[in-house]
Amino acid sequence: MKVGVLGLQGAFRRHLDALTRLGVTAVEVRTPAALSGIDALVIPGGESTTMSMLLTSSQLFEPLAERLEAGMPAFGTCAGMILLATGVSDGRTDQRSFGVLDIDVRRNAFGRQVDSFERDLPVAGLDDGPLHAVFIRAPVVERAGPAVEVLARVDEGPVIVRQGVALATAFHPELTDDLRLHALFLERVG
Numbered sequence: 001m002k003v004g005v006l007g008l009q010g011a012f013r014r015h016l017d018a019l020t021r022l023g024v025t026a027v028e029v030r031t032p033a034a035l036s037g038i039d040a041l042v043i044p045g046g047e048s049t050t051m052s053m054l055l056t057s058s059q060l061f062e063p064l065a066e067r068l069e070a071g072m073p074a075f076g077t078c079a080g081m082i083l084l085a086t087g088v089s090d091g092r093t094d095q096r097s098f099g100v101l102d103i104d105v106r107r108n109a110f111g112r113q114v115d116s117f118e119r120d121l122p123v124a125g126l127d128d129g130p131l132h133a134v135f136i137r138a139p140v141v142e143r144a145g146p147a148v149e150v151l152a153r154v155d156e157g158p159v160i161v162r163q164g165v166a167l168a169t170a171f172h173p174e175l176t177d178d179l180r181l182h183a184l185f186l187e188r189v190g
């Protein structure tokens with residue numbers, strides 16, 4: 001199994017480590033050619049506005065959209081969640097997203113006072129204790145469609161969502177040593 005991590009910008013290195021620790025081959029994806037060999041893709045945190053621009057300038061956006069539409073599994077974290085969403089508020093007007101998750105998100109919506117915070121989250125389907133979640137200028141999920149499973153939430157809304165082979169978190173699971181969400185993602189790959 002070969003899993004790509006979008007490596008245009010942002011917090012992609014620790015995702016490569018997490019995947020490698022779970023025994024899969026993990027590769028950075030920066031070019032359209034790198035897409036052809038992968039079975040699934042992680043879209044990391046960072047800045048979704050910048051990633052959107054770089055996806056366009058690197059000519060990755062269209063071929064990646066085609067792979068996602070054809071059912072390639074994807075795991076988006078923070079900015080990656082924004083890129084998988086259907087609706088994005090408080091972004092740039094030219095910001096693009098792939099729309100493989102039927103959710104609407106608002107960027108940086110946890111409020112100026114709490115740019116970053118941490119929570120222990122109970123997660124549906126993970127029985128061995130709560131997951132420690134690190135939120136950094138995270139998006140709030142303002143709407144989740146009927147096909148979307150909410151695996152964890154906070155007062156402001158859902159923070160782990162899944163729809164078929166697409167999984168997303170509003171926080172950064174790669175910043176802790178807990179590999180359970182990456183493992184959950186890999187269950188639906190291949």
Ligand code: GLN
Pocket residue numbers: 044045046047048049077078079080082107108136137138139
């Ligand atoms: N605020 C960022 C964005 O809108 C996301 C932050 C993150 O990925 N940690 O893209």
